[in-house]
Every structure is written in structure tokens, then in C-alpha cells.
Amino acid sequence: MPGHALLELESFLPYRLSVLSNTLSQAIAKVYDKRFDLSVTEWRAMAVLGYRADISAREVAERTAMDKVAVSRAVARLLKKGHIERGTARHDKRQSVLRLSEEGWKIYDQVAPLALEHEQRLLAHLDVEERAWLTRILDTLWKAELDESMR
């Protein structure tokens, strides 16, 4: 194709990142869904609440990089399932205060190790040096991209 820019999708970085991460996410998502009836958004919300309890929906949104609508819906579903509990902040009646319920912790205790296993399974393909570089590169790109998307 003379005269046209040469763009080979398979070696195009944003494309590769996207496909890789989607393949990865979908594989994990399927497991969460089938075994625990959890969507990725729901699990992400639970994950942050397992790490830090009694935070507002807004803070969940920040920490999961989901937008507030997605969080609102995930929270609604998790409440219905009884995986989380919701209170109201005393100092600000608009804010919710979210935490995992007893039941929620039981789910969490099954899913979290599974997630970590999944990560290990992925990292198993890399040697120590590669892992270090990957972490470093992701850090750099993360900062650079997120900064830009904020602007």
C-alpha cells in the first residue's frame, strides 16, 4: 500500500496493552462471576473496602478509578446481596459510610487469595529482572497518563 502510513496493529503499543489487559480481565471476571456472582466493578469496590473500611462512595470511586455512577450501581447491588453495609456520615449527611458485612468478609476471604494467585500465575512468566522493570515502567506510564487525563 504505497503512500500510506504503515501501522501494524499487532505491534502497536496501545493496542497490545488493551488486548492484553482485556484478555486478562475477562479471564478473571469470568471466574468471579461464575463462582461468586460478582462483576469486576463489584469486586473492585469490595477490594478497596477490604483494604480500608468506612469510606464514602466517592472515595471508593477515587481508589478504584471508576466513575461515581459505576460505584453507585455497584454499591446498590452489593447492598442488595448483603455483601456490604451502608451508614451515613455524621458530619455530612450526603456522604455514605461503607464497609464489608460479615457475609462480605466471607466472600472477600475467598476472592482475595484467588486474585493474588492470579497475579502470581501471571508473574510466573517473568523472571525477577523483568518483574522489576515492569513495575517501574507501569509506575512511570501510570503517573504520566493519569496526570494527563486529569488535565
Place this chain on the structure above:
Amino acid sequence: MPGHALLELESFLPYRLSVLSNTLSQAIAKVYDKRFDLSVTEWRAMAVLGYRADISAREVAERTAMDKVAVSRAVARLLKKGHIERGTARHDKRQSVLRLSEEGWKIYDQVAPLALEHEQRLLAHLDVEERAWLTRILDTLWKAELDESMR
């Protein structure tokens, strides 16, 4: 939270990959959409057709890692817009034969350089060594993950 697995989302690899790649994709997608009225799926189809013409929808699906439903819809929209043309394979009347139209090439010639620019902008955050490692690591994970998801 004693007794519970420690999972910090922000340092969890699949999560980081997913957020990074989504932030990236959305930024690009917005540009494609606003300036060219193209969705990511549509653009990906056009990208492979720019690289290799006269292939079937199934082959587009393979080369873009999209499923055949997504391709079918992207093709339908691209046909309506006149960006691509469709024929039928002589040896197999089920198969379509797709290629960019004159009009499609005009769009392609604008978007492809833009995409490459985008990639450069991203790579600009990394030095030569980091780029080499990133490529290598992506290759490895790509093969490993895609192999597994095939099974």
C-alpha cells in the same frame, strides 16, 4: 484487618494494567470519535484493512482480537458510512471480502499518523532501555495469556 488476605488494589498488577490501558484507550477513543466519528472497534477494523486488504470478517476478528459479533457490527457501520466495501469470496459464498474504499483510505490516512503520534507520545516517557524491556515483557505475557485463553 487481621486474619484477612492483604490485597492493595493500587499495587495489584491486573488492576494496574486494566486502569492504565483503559485510561489510554478512552483518551484515544475520544479523539477518534470527535474528529472522525469512529469507535475503537471501527478504527481497529479499518486499521487491519489498511494493513491487509481483501480479507474476511473472520480474519478481521482474529487480527483485532474482537469477537465476530463486534466485527459484524463494526463492518455494518463502516459500510453504511462508506468507509469500506464488501464483496463475496468466489470459493466460499459465506465469506465476505473486505477492503477500504477510496473514502476509507482518506480517513485512514488521517487517523493512522495520529495513532502513531499517540504511541510516540506514550513512549516518550520511557528511555531506550525501558522501551526494550516493555516490548519484551509484553511479548512474553501476550503469548502466555493468549495461549491460555485459547485453551
Place this chain on the structure above:
DNA sequence: TTATTTTAGTTACACCTGAAACCAACCGCA
């Protein structure tokens, strides 16, 4: 205090997506 603007969260709408059902054409094999 009252008026204005901002923020937390929900709802409504229109779109996108994946899974499954479906149709037509092809293949393998008897």
C-alpha cells in the same frame, strides 16, 4: 440570614457489548 455555587449520590437515556440462537453455505463421509 438568604442566595449562589459546589459536592455526594441517584436516576434516565441512549448506546455498546457478549452470549446464544439462528441461517445459509460448506465439508466430510458413507
Place this chain on the structure above:
DNA sequence: TGCGGTTGGTTTCAGGTGTAACTAAAATAA
């Protein structure tokens, strides 16, 4: 030749998602 199974592609349906509009509460300003 004909019959079961497979493959390319489309359609349908049931969710999921982002954007924008909305409500209530809080912060800010006058």
C-alpha cells in the same frame, strides 16, 4: 447423492456503561 456436523456471519436479548439531568446537603458569599 445425501446427511450430520462445522463455519461465516447476522440478529436478538439481556445486561452493562457513560453522559447528562436531577435531588439533597454543604460550603461559600453577600
